[in-house]
Amino acid sequence: MKKVIENKLLREKLVHSRHRSGLDVYIMLKPGYSRQFAIYATQYGSNDSQFVPRGRRDSITVPDGIAHFLEHKLFEEEEGNVFAEYSKLGAQPNAFTNFNMTAYHFTSTGNFHECLDVLLGFVGRPYFTDENVEKEKGIIAQEIRMYEDNPYWGVYFNLLRGLYHDFPVRKDIAGTVESIYQIDKETLYECYKTFYHPSNMALIVAGDVDPDRVIRQVDELFADGPTGNGAGEIKRIFPEEAKGVNKNRVEEKLAVARPIFALGFKDEEDVQDGDRLLDKLIANDIILDMLMGTSSDIYDELYEEGLIDSSFSSSYTGERHYGYALMTGQTKDPEKVVAAIFDEIEKRKSQPWEQEHFTRIKKKKMGEYIRLFNSLDSTSIQFVSMLFKDVRLLDYLERLEAITYNEIKKEFNELYSKDSSCLSSIMPSA
Amino acid sequence: MLEGRNRYGCIVFKGGEWKLKDIVIENLDKNTNLYVIPDKKFKTIYISYCFHRDLDENYTYNALVPAVLKRGCEGYENQKEIGKHLEEQYGALFDVGVQKRGERQILRFTMDVINEDYVGKDGLLAQAFYFLNRIITKPVLEDSMFREDYVDQEKENLKNRILAMINDKMQYSMERCIQEMCQGEKYARYALGSVDELSSLDPEKLYEVYRDIITGSPLDIFVVGDVDPGKVSALIKNSLDLERSHIKLIPETIIKKIGIKQREVVERMDVSQAKLNIGFRTNVPVNQDEYFPLVLYAGILGGGPHSKLFINVREKSSLAYYAFARLEKYKGLMLIGSGIDQKDYEQALEIIMEQIADIEKGRISDMEFTASVNAITTSLRAAKDEQGQLVDYYLGNAITGARHTLEDFIREIQKVKPEAVVEVSKKVKADTVYLLRPNEGDVEN
Secondary structure, three states: OOOEEEEEOEEEEEEEEEOOOOEEEEEEEEEOOEEEEEEEEEEOOOOEEEEOOOOOOEEOOOOOOOHHHHHHOOOOEEEEEEHHHHHHHHOEEEEOOOOOOOOEEEEEEHHHHHHHHHHHHHHHOOOOOHHHHHHHHHHHHHHHHHHHHHHHHHHHHHHHHHHHHOOOOHOOOOOHHHHHOOOHHHOOOOOOOOOHHHHEEEEEEEEOHHHHHHHHHHHHHHHOOOOOOOOOOEEEEOOOOOOOOOOEEEEEEEEEOOEEEEEEEEEOOOOOOOOHHHHHHHHHHHHHHHHHOOOOHHHHHHHHHOOOOOOOEEEEEEEEOOOOEEEEOOOOHHHHHHHHHHHHHHHHHHHOHHHHHHHHHHHHHHHHHHHOOHHHHHHHHHHHHOOOOOOOOOHHHHHHOOOHHHHHHHHHHOOHHHHHEEEEEEEEEE | OEEOOOOOOOOOOOOOOOOOOEEEEEEEEEEEEEEEEEEEOOOOEEEEEEEEOOOOOOOHHHHHHHHOOOOOOOOOOOOHHHHHHHHHHHHHHEEEEEEEOOOEEEEEEEEEEHHHHHHHOOOHHHHHHHHHHHHHOEEEEEEEOHHHHHHHHHHHHHHHHHHHHHHOHHHHHHHHHHHHHHOOHHHHHHOOOHHHHHHHHOHHHHHHHHHHHHHHEEEEEEEEEOOOOOHHHHHHHHHHHOOOOOOOOOOOOOOOOOOOOOOEEEEEEEOEEEEEEEEOOOOOOOOOHHHHHHHHHHHHOOOOOHHHHHHHHHOOOOOOEEEEEEEEEOOOOEEEEEEOOOOHHHHHHHHHHHHHHHHHHHOOHHHHHHHHHHHHHHHHHHHHHHHHHHHHHHHHHHHHHOOOHHHHHHHHHHHHHHHHHHHHHOOOOEEEEEEEEEEEOHHHH
């Protein structure tokens, strides 16, 4: 079942095939590129800490940080380490875990099909022993310590703890040094069996490759594997999230030169539908640029007052069940910055921006989106994270074109207010 | 084709154009070179104007100039006007930057503009060159000087950026290691300048330094994307309005060879994780043949998951999440970095030093060797897919006088024999062991 998706405007071609195991395979054809990039990902992240394991009736709660721990451990093989296999082939492997997904990827500039064999092979072949699980704890503990010293990471996670009462996005992806010491091989296998079924996964390949050969390769590798039939939906259990933010203010002291702030707005619309999610992503990207982009009045004012500098940035995160807008940067005075932002928000509710501003930002977004396709790595990672929330990345331009200023105003009025916000600050410890 | 090095260490190409398979190089005047890398696959055109400066006592001035220029120019007098303009141009990216490459500063003015074919609008590329020229040559002036408020604000911003280095402990600890190691050398200077220099900055001198940059500093212009080199050259000649009056001499970076004694520096801070960094002198200048085995040496030691540091410090001893070695090729340094628990300091240091001793004794497995050759090959080849990486590579050539394309470089790496790596490893000498450690805990190490 092969389907070719073409976007003439972008000049991009994509081949999609769904394997009988339920695995979605996408191949992005990129003639002229020297590298090949492949990413094999499962819809399983740190948020999935409570679920009903495959083949069982009752739900379990697993230690925080286990999805990330599992990511580390999959690289371990009975005969050594996957890194060695990749190294022989000259590929650069890596992996990451976020709130909603775990992904394994490599970059190669040759031996692509051999590398793909390695990727699909090791992710499908867990090998956990008491000894190798113990060994990893020291490594991950140092990874956690490294993040503890990172104020940009700290300001962000503190914000999420301020925005959310119970939703698991408030917990660190890697867990804590204490929680990872509770992880054992049995629980790892349980998580693996539940979430690493091909029907819960996707493979994205980008490069100057033969798509038919990739599809054949998957067929051969999964010939004896499970089928999608009867795989069923995974039952994930999320706590009921109370309305409103957990806290308006969160502050921590760290060894920093001057304060770092992150202002978040909690989106309470529980979105399930991919098309709606894409519209929200586009709308909020436009809003944030109109509100606080470099051509906005308030950016200019705050910059000249020395309250923000080029470290300022903003973004919107929209996932199934949760979303938030974020503005962050370094400042001499977090309270002053947010007071000015709140004033601006109130002002814009009664005196919206000019239509011309909206049109201009739309153009900017169009360019940003086209630019994304320069990078195989970024495109593939974006593609798969969108795919997992039923958003079709290649629909972006069409939806961007269609979005109206009225939709933007509505979204702006609903999400951006003092009441739905939290300010997280990192203050200098010395 | 190749005439040799001129006084500031760049290659001069006589007769206008010098063609390689991947790149077209044109000498625009005695002090300005244009490098065009035409490649159809890119959807944007990446442009970078790079001025070369000696990392001399004016380094803080050099660092401040691009930040002031970024604030506005004739026609786009403030950030808001610039912001609007860039948005109109389908979100063209514009930025300035300062980097250290050996004992020189590179002042960069960069744009990334959407290829006109994708948005059906003509003139985006011409606009980009026009805009960059304005930024570089037509700043907003007041009484024949930079606007005072722009200078004051950018002084403050630059100071904050210098101080913010401490926020990233990995970067901070490495910079500190380099500063300690290169005390008294130009290379100890931080690319963004010094806070003390900023506080006593003379605005008149700032403008003089700016004039000196645009009239005399070597300039390399890079353009990467789906372009016609002839058209690009014409667009630049039409837009670039520089009065080049003299050639600014840039001395060669000094590679310290003698008087290397291992020393230890410990710094305390409010951190959870200790950073153990070690600085080495390679004694190998970048433009010598021994440089190729040196690249492999650093790869085998700490260039990825196949390397001795990754396997022995991380995988076998579980002491660190990261442990790497990398070269500062222009200055002849090798730097090792790792994040560890303070209590494991001695053990980690011992394991690291063992790996180095092992290579000197010739203990390099076939696997380690092949994997390193392959990893380096892959990252060089993969650079062809990133406009910024391509520019960095060819800017490196402009600095060192090398003339290898990426493929030439790969061929040189693949020719290296393990014996040559062992040989070069003996030249690499430990200089400074730097430890950033948490405040609490015992005083001795």
